[in-house]
Amino acid sequence: MHVQLRPIEAYKLLVCALGDGKASHFLFNTLNNLYGTALTGDADRTAAGIEQLSGVMRHMVEESKRDRTPIAKEIRFLEDTVDLHRMRLPRxxxxxxxxxxxxxxxxxxxxxxxxxxxxxxxxxxxxxxxxxxxxxxxxxxxxxxxxxxxxxxxxxxxxxxxxxxxxxxxxxxxxxxxxxxxxxxxxxxxxxxxxxxxxxxxxxxxxx
Missing domain, CATH: 3.30.565.10 (Histidine kinase-like ATPase, C-terminal domain)
Incomplete structure (x- = not known):
């Protein structure tokens, strides 16, 4: 299966620009996990993970510029963060x-x-x-x-x-x-x- 990884490389550059060591550690680990999932041919799980990761990163970048964010958006961000951590763990x-x-x-x-x-x-x-x-x-x-x-x-x-x-x-x-x-x-x-x-x-x- 051919997997387009160019967006993931773009995300890596974005994380570096954020300068948050903890966020970088988490996101790079998640990217590595998604890469491994892609290599197994699990397209659905890879796509879902990339979508969640995209949402998490977008929230971190956009909402960090604001004093307040709607609670629904923050809850979704936290849920996606937990899901991404869960995805990295062995069953x-x-x-x-x-x-x-x-x-x-x-x-x-x-x-x-x-x-x-x-x-x-x-x-x-x-x-x-x-x-x-x-x-x-x-x-x-x-x-x-x-x-x-x-x-x-x-x-x-x-x-x-x-x-x-x-x-x-x-x-x-x-x-x-x-x-x-x-x-x-x-x-x-x-x-x-x-x-x-x-x-x-x-x-x-x-x-x-």
Whole structure:
């Protein structure tokens, strides 16, 4: 099967231009996975993956220029991000990924459209997959997001792997999110982060 890879090469250049090391790592890994899928002749899965990757990259580039983005767009972005991570993983019983994201499709109590600061939550998901997944150990990532009457509730939990514990404990990414939350949602959010019995968890509630 002949696969046109020119668009993928263009995406690589775009990622380099973004200058985001974490995003680059994730996207390059996804591109390599899609390339491997293409070589197996699975055209449908390759096409679906490229479409999702295109949407993720478009969102990262376009929405990062804005102060707020519609909640529906951000949820779709987060769902696609989880799906792309899931696509990269081998289908093994010891690896469990679960994600539920829901929105009541209602405006805020004061009648505003529901919007959120773009790319605010994705780092929690990136960290969960980076530090919580191994092909050699039982592991999991679970995410849940609900938006009801303008209030967002987000939880993300993952297994804590011993060989990742030291690096994960530095908390740089979490600290950056704390700073953004304090800047953008001061007095309108609560964030709890912790580890207990081998599970790292994040609980965030915020009024949009």
């Amino acid at each position: 093994q019983e010891n690896i469990r990924v679960k994600s539920v994201m829901e929105w009541d499709e209602q405006p805020t109590p004061d009648g505003r459209s529901v919007e959120i600061a773009p790319l605010l939550l994705v780092s929690f998901i990136e960290n969960a997959f980076k530090y919580g997944i191994s092909i050699n150990e039982p592991c999991f990532v679970e995410t849940r997001l609900t938006v009801e009457e303008g209030v967002l509730r987000f939880s993300c939990s993952n297994s804590v792997l011993m060989h990742n514990r030291l690096e994960a404990s530095t908390g740089t990414g979490i600290d950056n999110i704390r700073q953004r939350l304090q800047l953008l949602y001061a007095g309108k959010h609560s964030l709890e982060v912790g580890e207990q019995e081998g599970v790292f968890s994040v609980e965030l509630t915020m009024t949009l």
